[in-house]
Amino acid sequence: MTENNLTMMTYINEEQPILSSILRDYHINTKPIKGKEWLILATGSSLNAAYSAKYYIESICDVYISIEEPFKFEYYEKLRPTIDVVIGVSQSGESTSTIEALKHIRINDNTVHLMALTNNINSEITEVVDEVIDLQSGEEKIGYVTKGFSVTILRLMLLGLKTAAVTNTISVEKENKELLEFSNAIDKISDIINKTEIFFNAWKSELIKASRYTALCCGSAIGTALEMQTKFSETVRVPSQGMDIEVFMHGPYFEINKNHQLFYIETNSPVNDRLLRLKEYEKNYVENYFTITLNKSTNNRTIGLDLSVDEFKAPLFTIIPFQILAHHIAEELGNNLPKRIFTDFGIAMQSKTKPGSYI
Numbered sequence: 565m566t567e568n569n570l571t572m573m574t575y576i577n578e579e580q581p582i583l584s585s586i587l588r589d590y591h592i593n594t595k596p597i598k599g600k601e602w603l604i605l606a607t608g609s610s611l612n613a614a615y616s617a618k619y620y621i622e623s624i625c626d627v628y629i630s631i632e633e634p635f636k637f638e639y640y641e642k643l644r645p646t647i648d649v650v651i652g653v654s655q656s657g658e659s660t661s662t663i664e665a666l667k668h669i670r671i672n673d674n675t676v677h678l679m680a681l682t683n684n685i686n687s688e689i690t691e692v693v694d695e696v697i698d699l700q701s702g703e704e705k706i707g708y709v710t711k712g713f714s715v716t717i718l719r720l721m722l723l724g725l726k727t728a729a730v731t732n733t734i735s736v737e738k739e740n741k742e743l744l745e746f747s748n749a750i751d752k753i754s755d756i757i758n759k760t761e762i763f764f765n766a767w768k769s770e771l772i773k774a775s776r777y778t779a780l781c782c783g784s785a786i787g788t789a790l791e792m793q794t795k796f797s798e799t800v801r802v803p804s805q806g807m808d809i810e811v812f813m814h815g816p817y818f819e820i821n822k823n824h825q826l827f828y829i830e831t832n833s834p835v836n837d838r839l840l841r842l843k844e845y846e847k848n849y850v851e852n853y854f855t856i857t858l859n860k861s862t863n864n865r866t867i868g869l870d871l872s873v874d875e876f877k878a879p880l881f882t883i884i885p886f887q888i889l890a891h892h893i894a895e896e897l898g899n900n901l902p903k904r905i906f907t908d909f910g911i912a913m914q915s916k917t918k919p920g921s922y923i
């Protein structure tokens with residue numbers, strides 16, 4: 565494939581094989597994380613990936629995870645003395661705020677273990693940490709990451725699984741059961757892609773009309789809602805937001821009008837009933853609302869992933885329909901995604917160490 569033909573779909577289609585291969589290499593490639601209190605620093609999609617993995621790791625492993633925006637952390641937060649390890653997650657390894665926050669921590673604390681999780685082991689982030697974990701997600705030349713996002717989530721989840729196994733928090737049987745569940749669900753990613761394509765074709769003419777897109781979730785799916793906001797903002801470029809239903813209920817619901825489109829993310833959370841009640845209420849005020857559920861679909865407004873995974877693994881999969889919809893809606897709206905825009909932004913604002921190498 566020539567560079568001119570690369571699209572987000574190229575990389576979305578690579579998710580299933582790369583996630584399968586990472587899972588296959590789990591026993592060789594995944595080392596446990598030392599310590600009970602982890603602080604993750606990341607920005608953009610990497611931050612959303614951290615939120616996507618946090619609740620799985622905490623559910624399987626006896627650790628506590630805090631997640632912070634690095635810039636805010638550097639200038640306004642204090643490093644808690646109980647933090648054992650700080651993990652800077654940066655797919656490019658070139659986000660200056662993550663690098664600077666790690667440097668700042670090192671200057672003020674000589675004992676905390678600093679790690680980088682990155683797809684570029686020659687990048688600047690690797691020079692400021694004690695240990696580097698290679699994401700190994702392969703090349704991604706469209707800067708609006710999809711494959712790298714999914715790989716980051718799986719890598720983080722597997723670090724949690726390995727840590728749980730090595731510390732005897734879970735049995736070998738449980739570890740194998742978890743690996744099998746991941747594997748079975750990853751094998752169904754091509755079905756998720758097909759179902760989303762059918763959904764998009766059925767709803768295309770409506771989907772492109774929204775004046776605002778809102779993704780609503782409960783608890784452990786927050787990483788999906790946040791990444792929907794990031795991905796739609798970057799690509800569809802129409803106001804987009806993603807949040808927990810409890811946040812929505814305390815302000816944002818006032819702005820709803822019929823031109824908004826709502827996406828509900830259903831992951832069989834214990835508070836799912838509240839999400840269903842909200843959907844029932846809001847359907848009187850918007851023309852278009854859709855659901856992405858872990859279960860089977862019961863109507864044509866719903867993409868049913870039909871996966872046997874718990875709500876904690878769900879974010880690895882619930883994001884995929886949004887990645888595909890972002891690509892297709894952006895294309896329908898005439899946004900030429902391979903053509904880079906604001907190419908001078910990263911350097912002007914010093915948000916990146918160098919201009920992105922993606923097309």
Ligand SMILES: N[C@@H]1[C@@H](O)[C@H](O)[C@@H](COP(=O)(O)O)O[C@@H]1O
Pocket residue numbers: 607608609610653654655656657658659662707708709798
């Ligand atoms: N627009 C990009 C985002 O798409 C990306 O997620 C973020 C973090 O990048 P990285 O994970 O390489 O640190 O940087 C930029 O802001």
